[in-house]
Amino acid sequence: MKTGRILASEIAAYLRCPRLIYFRSQSEDAEQRIIDTKYLTRLILKELALTHHCTVARDGVGDADDADNTAAIKQLRTELKRITDELLVLYRAELSGVDQQMVVDAADSIDIDVISAQIAEYVRIIGKDALLTKITPCAVEHTLYSDALGIAGAPDKLVRINGGILPYLIRTGEKPDQGAWKPDRLQITACAMLVEETFGQTVKYGIVEYARFFELREVQIRLKDRRKILELRNRIRRIKDGKMPDRPRDAPCEFCAYTENCVTQRSLASKFF
Numbered sequence: 001m002k003t004g005r006i007l008a009s010e011i012a013a014y015l016r017c018p019r020l021i022y023f024r025s026q027s028e029d030a031e032q033r034i035i036d037t038k039y040l041t042r043l044i045l046k047e048l049a050l051t052h053h054c055t056v057a058r059d060g061v062g063d064a065d066d067a068d069n070t071a072a073i074k075q076l077r078t079e080l081k082r083i084t085d086e087l088l089v090l091y092r093a094e095l096s097g098v099d100q101q102m103v104v105d106a107a108d109s110i111d112i113d114v115i116s117a118q119i120a121e122y123v124r125i126i127g128k129d130a131l132l133t134k135i136t137p138c139a140v141e142h143t144l145y146s147d148a149l150g151i152a153g154a155p156d157k158l159v160r161i162n163g164g165i166l167p168y169l170i171r172t173g174e175k176p177d178q179g180a181w182k183p184d185r186l187q188i189t190a191c192a193m194l195v196e197e198t199f200g201q202t203v204k205y206g207i208v209e210y211a212r213f214f215e216l217r218e219v220q221i222r223l224k225d226r227r228k229i230l231e232l233r234n235r236i237r238r239i240k241d242g243k244m245p246d247r248p249r250d251a252p253c254e255f256c257a258y259t260e261n262c263v264t265q266r267s268l269a270s271k272f273f
């Protein structure tokens with residue numbers, strides 16, 4: 001990676017806690033993570049979301065006479081079983097030492113009925129073809145670079161709608177009542193800017209999928225968010241150059257793998273100042 005370039009995903013991380021950027025940039029090793037059932041559920045949800053276009057394309061899925069969504073549920077179960085069986089192979093390095101039973105438990109917490117009901121609802125509202133156009137990837141995790149922006153990123157998918165390419169992010173947490181959470185909105189804006197630089201087009205919106213609910217949110221790419229991206233890029237660069245940021249008051253330390261380093265650095269700093 002070229003020096004000075006930041007990742008679009010670092011924008012969301014910065015908004016969670018700027019110190020995450022600092023610790024990640026200081027470590028040569030793979031990023032530290034707490035690997036628990038919740039984390040595994042997120043990985044499985046993402047893999048499952050990447051297969052939804054295959055599920056929706058199946059005969060019978062979304063049909064008006066399939067009131068119980070039997071066809072979608074059957075296909076989602078098949079995909080979920082395959083992903084559960086293959087997860088440790090797919091993420092071999094990251095999940096080394098993880099027990100298969102933990103993966104099974106994580107998969108069990110995914111509510112297939114919620115996802116299948118939402119698939120049926122979208123088919124009812126916009127039709128199967130329009131839904132397939134929205135969610136069928138033309139590329140998955142395709143890395144985009146822009147030297148002009150000083151940003152790189154790999155949106156979960158790129159989709160082609162009305163001849164244009166749009167970025168698409170899969171999120172595995174809770175969904176907001178409407179729109180997208182701020183970090184998701186800014187990350188999709190950064191991805192949209194990368195798409196524009198790469199393909200020479202204007203991107204008016206991107207899509208964020210809240211995968212637990214198969215909730216698709218179109219996010220308009222706004223001028224003030226574009227400005228914010230450039231401002232955050234500069235702040236992230238300074239942190240990656242070695243400037244330790246302050247710890248935000250509402251930092252999510254409880255779920256952070258850097259708690260120990262963070263406390264040590266804090267007590268060292270308080271010794272000197």
Ligand code: SF4
Nearest residue numbers: 017019253256259262
């Ligand atoms: S321990 Fe808390 S303050 Fe430190 S990096 Fe993690 S989330 Fe941020």
